[in-house]
Every structure is written in structure tokens, then in C-alpha cells.
Amino acid sequence: MLSVGVGPFSLSIGHLLLVLAFIIALIVGALAGRKENLPISGALADIFLAAMLGARIGFVVRYFEHYQDDWLGIIDIRDGGFDVVSGLVVALVFTGYLLWRRTNIRRPLGFAVAAGLMTWGFTTGVIAMIDNQTQGLPDVALTDLNEQPVNLDALTRGQPTVVNLWATWCPPCIREMPVLEQAQDHYPGVNFVFANQGEHPETISQFLSKQNLTLDHVLSDRQGGFGRAIGSQGLPTTLFYNAHGKLVDSHMGELSKASLARGLERFDASHLEPSPSKETASR
Numbered sequence: 635m636l637s638v639g640v641g642p643f644s645l646s647i648g649h650l651l652l653v654l655a656f657i658i659a660l661i662v663g664a665l666a667g668r669k670e671n672l673p674i675s676g677a678l679a680d681i682f683l684a685a686m687l688g689a690r691i692g693f694v695v696r697y698f699e700h701y702q703d704d705w706l707g708i709i710d711i712r713d714g715g716f717d718v719v720s721g722l723v724v725a726l727v728f729t730g731y732l733l734w735r736r737t738n739i740r741r742p743l744g745f746a747v748a749a750g751l752m753t754w755g756f757t758t759g760v761i762a763m764i765d766n767q768t769q770g771l772p773d774v775a776l777t778d779l780n781e782q783p784v785n786l787d788a789l790t791r792g793q794p795t796v797v798n799l800w801a802t803w804c805p806p807c808i809r810e811m812p813v814l815e816q817a818q819d820h821y822p823g824v825n826f827v828f829a830n831q832g833e834h835p836e837t838i839s840q841f842l843s844k845q846n847l848t849l850d851h852v853l854s855d856r857q858g859g860f861g862r863a864i865g866s867q868g869l870p871t872t873l874f875y876n877a878h879g880k881l882v883d884s885h886m887g888e889l890s891k892a893s894l895a896r897g898l899e900r901f902d903a904s905h906l907e908p909s910p911s912k913e914t915a916s917r
Contacts, residue, residue, distance in 0.1 A: 636864060636865050636866045636867075636871060636884050636886060637865070637866050638650055638867060644867040644868025646714075646868075646886040648758075651753075651754055651757050651761075652754065654754075654757065655750040655753040655754035656678070656682055656750060658749050659678055659746040659749055659750030659753075660675055660746070662746045662749035662750075663675070663678060663742050663745065663746030666741060666742035666746065667739065667741075667742030670738075670742075672738060672739050672742055674739050674746060677732055677739060677743055678743070678747075681725055681728055681747065682725075684724050684725065684728045685722070685725035685728075686716070686721065687724070688720050688723065689716035689717050689720050689721030689724070690715065690717075692716075692717035692719065692721065693715040693716050693717040693892070694708050694715070697715070697891075697895055697896065700890070700891040700892040700895055704890075704891075707890055707892075710890070712806065712887060712888050713887070713888055713890035714885060715890065715893050715896070725747075729743070729747050765881065769881040770875075770880055770881065771786055771787060771795075771875055771879040772859070772860060772863035772864060773863075774786075774855065774859035775856075775857065776853045776860070777854050778835075778852075778854070779835040779838060779839050779852060779853075779854065781835055781854070784853055786827070787879065789825065789827065789851060790825050790827075790875070790879065793824060793877055793905060794874070794875060794877050794901040794902070794905050795824070795825040795826075795827060795874075795875045795879075796814075796817075796824060796825070796827065796873070796874055796875075796897070796898075797827045797829055797873040798810075798814055798827070798828050798829065798870060798871075798873075799829050799855075799860060799861055799866060799869055799870060799871040799872070799873070800828060800829075800830060800831065800870045801830060801831050801832065801869055802837060802838065802841040804870060806869075806887060806888035807869055807870040807888075808845070810870060810888050810889040810890075811845065811847055811849075813889055813891055814826060814849075814889065814894070815847055816891075817894055817898070818849065819909065820909060821898070821907075821908065821909075822909045823904070823905035823906065823907055824898070824905055825851065826849070826850065826851060827851045827853060828849050828851060828852045828853065829853045829854075829855045829860050830852065830853065830854050830855060831855050831858045831860070831861055831869060832855070832856060832857070832858045833854065834854070835854045838852060838854060864884075866886065868886055868887075870887065870888065870889070871884065871885070871886050872885045872886075872889055872894075874897045874900055874901070876900070876901060877901075877902065877905065882900040882901075883897045883900045885897055
């Protein structure tokens with residue numbers, strides 16, 4: 635499962651686990667500090683915000699080359715660009731600082747942070763193990779824009795594959811399309827598949843023409859079977875399958891050049907050689 639529907643909204647499992655860990659930390663901290671009447675919710679909120687800021691800064695630094703022509707993209711967190719290691723380091727350092735400066739809350743704050751980290755680490759690890767064992771290319775009914783059946787396994791041809799689940803009515807899907815189109819042209823060793831969810835091929839063709847998009851593998855999933863098969867409740871969702879058809883990464887929400895680059899890093903470097911025309915143009 636990649637996301638969970640909450641009313642009209644969808645939350646990725648990763649975000650949901652962060653919220654769960656924060657709630658557990660609040661509960662444990664409140665119980666641990668109840669006898670001494672020491673509220674620590676403010677300190678926990680500060681740690682959480684510092685961790686998010688550190689994770690974002692770490693991600694931007696790591697993929698800075700992809701933000702050089704889009705400075706506003708640095709603060710646009712809709713691309714989901716956060717570096718987990720940077721966030722954890724900042725959280726631990728800031729927690730250590732608070733424990734050093736505020737001796738009166740050491741016990742409840744220590745228990746709360748430890749409970750939150752263990753909750754997040756355990757649940758994330760369990761879900762990762764389940765996904766690692768079960769998720770490959772799903773067997774769903776797909777057609778091309780001429781309404782002819784398409785076999786996804788045959789289409790991938792033993793190459794790593796990026797599958798983008800999208801719809802014409804989805805604004806973030808539309809915004810990320812040029813990023814994916816550019817990547818499709820730049821990496822001939824990677825298959826890019828655009829599986830539209832629930833719309834008629836004629837609607838899809840009109841959209842592509844209106845947006846002036848040239849995409850190689852645009853498919854129609856009229857029944858939305860792909861999204862159900864991989865447990866995605868929201869659009870856009872982008873899936874990264876290696877050359878053996880195994881899911882190695884996923885991204886829910888709008889892609890930027892940087893967040894797409896992070897997903898592509900999961901593929902073998904031999905498949906990420908740029909096309910000769912792109913190399914020549916860059917010289």
C-alpha cells in the first residue's frame with residue numbers, strides 16, 4: 635500500500651507514519667511528564683519542525699544542480715523532496731541541545747523522542763519488508779490510445795521502467811508532465827510509461843495535443859486497476875521498477891527534476907546513460 639484516502643485527500647504511507655510517530659511521542663511525553671506537570675508538546679513540535687527543515691535543506695544540497703534553473707523550487711515542498719538522513723541528524727542534534735539546556739524535561743522528552751523514533755523506524759521497516767517481498771509489475775488490463783491491449787511486461791523489454799499514474803483533470807499531474815517528457819528524451823535506457831487512470835483514449839489524445847506533449851508510451855487504464863493493484867489512493871503516483879520488474883521506489887505527488895532524479899538513482903547506472911544527441915547538445 636502506497637497511500638491512504640482521507641475524505642477527498644490522500645496521504646502517502648510515509649507521511650502517515652510520520653504523523654503516527656509524532657502522536658505516539660506526544661502521548662508518551664504527556665504520560666512521562668504528568669507527575670511533574672511538565673508539558674513537552676512545544677519541545678516536540680520544535681524538534682519535528684527542525685527535522686523537516688533539515689531534511690529539506692539536505693535534499694536541496696544533495697540535488698542542487700536540479701534547482702539551479704528553478705530557485706523558487708527550493709521552497710516548493712510539493713515535490714516531496716526530503717532527505718531522511720539529514721532530518722534524523724538534525725532531530726538528534728536538536729534533541730541533544732534541548733536535553734542539555736532544559737534539564738527539567740530530560741526524562742519525559744527523552745522517553746517521547748525515543749518512542750517516536752522507535753515507532754517510525756519499526757513501522758517503516760515492516761512495511762518496507764512487505765513491499766520488498768510482494769510488489770512487482772501488476773497484471774492489469776491496459777490499452778493503447780487505439781484501444782488495443784498492451785502487455786506491460788513485453789513493453790518494458792527488460793529495462794528499468796518508470797510508471798506514472800495520472801489523469802487529465804489532475805493539476806499536479808499536468809505540472810510534472812514536462813519534467814517526465816524531458817527525462818524520457820534524456821534517458822533512452824529507461825522506459826517511461828504513462829498510465830492514465832479512468833479516462834477514455836480520446837480524452838487523453840485531446841489533452842496531449844492541447845498540451846503539446848510528445849510521450850512514447852501513453853496507456854489507458856479505464857478501470858483504474860493499476861492504482862488499486864499497487865495500493866495508491868491519489869494522483870499523481872510514480873513507480874520505479876528495476877530491469878527485473880521489481881518495485882524499488884515510489885513517489886506520491888508532483889515530481890520535480892530533483893525528486894525524479896532521486897527515484898532514478900535506484901536504477902543501475904548503466905541504464906542512465908544520456909542519449910548521444912543530448913550529450914552533443916550540451917557541449
